[in-house]
Amino acid sequence: MKTQWPVEQVNEWYAKLPWLRGCNFIGSDCANRFDMWQSYRAEEKLATARRELALCEELGFNTVRLWIIFEAWLNEPEFFMNMLEEYITTCAEHHLYVMICLTHEEDLPRGSFQDFKPISIGEQKYALGYHQGRFPVEPEEEALPRWHYAQSPFLASKFWQMIEDIVTKYANDSRVLCWNIYNEPGAALGEACVPILEKLFDVVRSCDPSQPVTADIWRGVGEDDAPGTKEERIALDHSDVISFHCYSSFGKLCQEVDQLRVHHRPLFCTEWLHRINHNEIHNVYPLFYMTKVANYCWGFVVGKTQTNEPWEDFWKQYYDPNLHVDYDFTKWQHDLYRPNLRPYDPKETELIRKYNDIADKRFAQRQL
16 A cells, blocks of 8 residues: 655655646535435536636646535435536546645534434525525534434445545546545544545545545644644644635735745645635735745635625624724625626636736646
């Protein structure tokens, strides 16, 4: 079984690639990520995705990050695998490498293992005016413990089967850039995620993929240049490339990039862009170009998930109790394009094009 790539090997791999830039992709007509993968109205969703992925290419992006949704696979495993191939094929047609994110903690089940009911196939409801279209969680539901599918005695074997099926199928596929095995480990589970994270590294590498493997550092690093939690230390110590998230101000992002560069591995900022918090295109994008940090902004065309809206916690913690906090609620939080495919701010998209063009001349390496 493969282990962590040596520093020399991963940097040689990265040097052959262009400057990688793109987005976390979900079609604007999808109410949630389950909606993106289910059979219900799938052709409509794919038609929208094809238009918007073509726009990714026109803007000069060359990669997207796709999130795997276990409950969609659980409901329709064969159909899910066909949809995954459709998305990867469409991305390749538009010269977009795919980073595959295998699991996350954002929408984990609550309550008991026995009471679990997977999301139903069909029309997906969403709340207007709420980030990701999520309905507010009632206090009694909020109090219920969350758990991961890999922790369930009823679902764990199926979860690991899904991981093996996907990685085995695409282990030597040049259209797949990287395996982002775990988005934000510990976000909901804390250290309880550690056995899952460690097993993910083992299971994915046992499939002998030709692509690098990574898990996200997302809370940032401390003064000692190390993450503060056990799960993020494991992620850093086992990843081939270092993937991190930063929605903080420009100054904090500069500090984090500088701290993570001491590990001498390629850096992938797999989530960024938070205009409300002064994490903006006009300063962040040139920084990524200058440092050749691969990057994926959150969102692309605003739609049913409404990720242009602030996180709900921003309203509760920063706006309502204190009107003088340094956040700009007049701006979209995420996303680059309006529903009519016109830019949110043409100055932003022109800047993105400018640096993409410069990068294609400077980094004239292999394109998909």
